[in-house]
Amino acid sequence: MQPKEILKEHVSKTASLTDEQFDYFFSHFTYKTFKKGQTIIGEGDKVDCEYFVLSGYLKSFFINDDMKMFILQFAMPTWWASDYNALYSGERATISLDCITDAEVLCLTGHDREKLCNEIHASEHFFRWRTNRGYVAAQKRLLSFMNNNARHRYEELLAQYPTLYNVVPKQLIASYLGVSRETLSRLYHS
Amino acid sequence: MQPKEILKEHVSKTASLTDEQFDYFFSHFTYKTFKKGQTIIGEGDKVDCEYFVLSGYLKSFFINDDMKMFILQFAMPTWWASDYNALYSGERATISLDCITDAEVLCLTGHDREKLCNEIHASEHFFRWRTNRGYVAAQKRLLSFMNNNARHRYEELLAQYPTLYNVVPKQLIASYLGVSRETLSRLYHS
DNA sequence: TTTCAATTGTGATGTAGGTCACATAGTTTC
DNA sequence: GAAACTATGTGACCTACATCACAATTGAAA
Numbered sequence: 001m002q003p004k005e006i007l008k009e010h011v012s013k014t015a016s017l018t019d020e021q022f023d024y025f026f027s028h029f030t031y032k033t034f035k036k037g038q039t040i041i042g043e044g045d046k047v048d049c050e051y052f053v054l055s056g057y058l059k060s061f062f063i064n065d066d067m068k069m070f071i072l073q074f075a076m077p078t079w080w081a082s083d084y085n086a087l088y089s090g091e092r093a094t095i096s097l098d099c100i101t102d103a104e105v106l107c108l109t110g111h112d113r114e115k116l117c118n119e120i121h122a123s124e125h126f127f128r129w130r131t132n133r134g135y136v137a138a139q140k141r142l143l144s145f146m147n148n149n150a151r152h153r154y155e156e157l158l159a160q161y162p163t164l165y166n167v168v169p170k171q172l173i174a175s176y177l178g179v180s181r182e183t184l185s186r187l188y189h190s
Numbered sequence: 191m192q193p194k195e196i197l198k199e200h201v202s203k204t205a206s207l208t209d210e211q212f213d214y215f216f217s218h219f220t221y222k223t224f225k226k227g228q229t230i231i232g233e234g235d236k237v238d239c240e241y242f243v244l245s246g247y248l249k250s251f252f253i254n255d256d257m258k259m260f261i262l263q264f265a266m267p268t269w270w271a272s273d274y275n276a277l278y279s280g281e282r283a284t285i286s287l288d289c290i291t292d293a294e295v296l297c298l299t300g301h302d303r304e305k306l307c308n309e310i311h312a313s314e315h316f317f318r319w320r321t322n323r324g325y326v327a328a329q330k331r332l333l334s335f336m337n338n339n340a341r342h343r344y345e346e347l348l349a350q351y352p353t354l355y356n357v358v359p360k361q362l363i364a365s366y367l368g369v370s371r372e373t374l375s376r377l378y379h380s
Numbered sequence: 381t382t383t384c385a386a387t388t389g390t391g392a393t394g395t396a397g398g399t400c401a402c403a404t405a406g407t408t409t410c
Numbered sequence: 411g412a413a414a415c416t417a418t419g420t421g422a423c424c425t426a427c428a429t430c431a432c433a434a435t436t437g438a439a440a
Contacts, residue, residue, distance in 0.1 A: 062333050070336045072329060085326045117318070121311045128307070128318035135321050136275045138328035139262060143252050145335050146260040146368040149426070169387070178336040183427055185389055339396070359417065373397055375419055387436070398425075405418070410411105 003031055003054050003106055010052075010078050015126035025116055025123055029106040034099045041083055041097040049107040050082035051075075056103025057167055060095050061175065071176040074100070074164060080130065100168055150179045151187050193221055193244050193296055200242075200268050205316035215306055215313055219296040224289045231273055231287040239297040240272035241265075246293025247357055250285050251365065261366040264290070264354060270320065290358055340369045341377050 004026050011017065017025060029052070034040060041047055043063065051058070058075040060083070072095060075081035083095035087110045117124035144153055154177055158165055164173065174184040194216055201207065207215060219242070224230060231237055233253065241248070248265040250273070262285060265271035273285035277300045307314035334343055344367055348355055354363065364374040 062337070064337050068337075070333060072333065084322070085329070088322060088326065117315065121314065124311065124314050124318060125307065128314055128321065131318060131321045131325050132274070132278060135325040135328060136278065138325060138332060139275070142328060142332055142335070143260060143262065145332070147252070147254050147258075171387070179426095180428055181388075182390080182429080186427095189389075361417070369396095370398055371418075372399080372420080376397090379419075381440100383439080385436100385438080387434100389434070390432090392430090394427105394429075396425105396427090399423085401421090403419080403421100406416080408415075409413085 003029075003104070006054055006078065007052060007106060011123075011126055014129040015122045017120065017122050017126075021120055021122065025120065028112040028116060029108050032105055032107055034103045034105070036099055036102050039096065039098045040105075041086075041093050041095070043093055043096050045086075045093045047083050047086035047093050048109050048111070050080055050084070050087060050110070050113070051097070052106040052108070053077050053079050053081065054104040054106060057100040058097055058103060058105075059100055059172060060097045062095055069175045070178065071172060074161070074168065074172075074176065076161075076163075100172070145178065150177055150183060153177050154184065154187055193219075193294070196244055196268065197242060197296060201313075201316055204319040205312045207310065207312050207316075211310050211312065215310065218302040218306060219298050222295055222297055224293045224295070226289055226292050229286065229288045230295075231276075231283050231285070233283055233286050235276075235283045237273050237276035237283050238299050238301070240270055240274070240277060240300070240303070241287070242296040242298070243267050243269050243271065244294040244296060247290040248287055248293060248295075249290055249362060250287045252285055259365045260368065261362060264351070264358065264362075264366065266351075266353070290362070335368065340367055340373060343367050344374065344377055 007026060007029070008022055011022070011025070034056075040051060040058065041060075053075050055077055058081050059071050060073045060075065060081050061069050061071045063069050073079075073081060075097075081097055083093045083097065085091065085095070086093045113127065117127060144156060148156070154173070157173065157177065170184055171181045174181040177184065179187075197216060197219070198212055201212070201215070221244075224246075230241060230248065231250075243265050245267055248271050249261050250263045250265065250271050251259050251261045253259050263269075263271060265287075271287055273283045273287065275281065275285070276283045303317065307317060334346060338346070344363070347363065347367065360374055361371045364371040367374065369377075
């Protein structure tokens with residue numbers, strides 16, 4: 001399937017744009033490819049895009065003072081990723097984004113997103129709903145952190161994204177769950 | 191200050207509505223008052239409103255199988271609160287909402303929010319930005335959970351919302367931080 | 381195929397924070 | 411103002427998970 005069709009199918013699930021509107025909408029996106037391990041957003045970068053994943057897996061993550069990594073999100077096809085705090089506030093990136101596998105993405109600048117939201121009411125509707133789902137998901141994950149232990153969170157993650165298990169190194173899954181890789185290893189070997 | 195002015199000042203920070211548009215916008219809100227301890231949304235309820243706080247403090251929270259409470263959010267004046275998952279999906283409430291102090295709120299039904307978003311582009315813009323900020327805040331809190339210990343999170347919370355310390359029982363602060371009240375007590379007595 | 385690096389497994393030990401039990405304040409209620 | 415709650419403090423002990431050290435395995439490179 002072509003990038004344009006993938007995005008169109010995705011957007012049309014929450015917003016009704018006419019064909020001409022969608023053509024215009026799509027014209028603001030830039031196609032890019034990245035290799036496994038490549039950095040898309042590095043700490044301290046100026047952030048001016050968000051990324052729609054066409055193929056491959058990305059991760060967005062934070063590195064603390066002890067060089068420990070925490071994964072905020074695995075981004076898979078039809079997911080969006082960026083350092084949204086930096087993108088909206090204009091601050092430098094504290095969240096990094098890189099490629100777990102080779103990946104194809106569509107880039108949209110923050111400027112163009114706002115322009116599209118102004119010009120096409122339906123596109124603002126789309127972005128409102130997208131963020132909405134993200135907000136609800138973040139709240140759920142927060143609750144899961146407070147409520148559940150590591151094993152529970154691990155099972156939850158695999159139930160929700162079975163494909164991750166094969167694609168993503170266990171270390172990264174541990175970083176997502178907020179436990180050490182040793183603990184994760186012990187979890188599923190007992 | 192009047193409810194209408196409070197909301198107008200709040201909305202105008204992110205969206206430009208004409209006076210007539212705002213009058214129309216405001217006409218969809220219902221003013222309500224609640225007493226300290228009163229439940230606004232209870233577990234299992236049908237959720238059809240979100241609430242804009244004019245005065246007082248609310249808390250949104252989740253109770254797990256062991257009857258342990260986890261606080262998702264303290265809502266203070268000019269904040270919004272609801273069980274957004276339930277409100278958007280139509281499912282029954284899993285998140286409850288009640289009053290820490292006497293409170294005045296403005297209620298907006300989910301139906302009216304969507305109606306307003308359709309009819310007034312600027313109001314969709316407002317709700318997109320509001321949710322945006324919520325999303326970024328939820329992500330930050332998630333990172334803080336993974337990265338910081340209880341003491342650090344406690345200091346972070348007090349630095350951000352100094353007024354909470356006087357208004358909110360320590361038990362609730364513990365529930366927000368995701369620690370036991372005993373642990374919280376030990377934190378600031380040493 | 382050999383080599384070197386990255387990933388994963390596993391034991392020993394440390395620690396933050398949980399749980400239980402009970403004491404001590406404060407606050408409503410009658 | 412006594413009684414009855416509700417919110418807090420504090421000790422003793424427990425548990426999930428972290429950390430460190432090193433072994434084993436897998437994978438990529440040459």
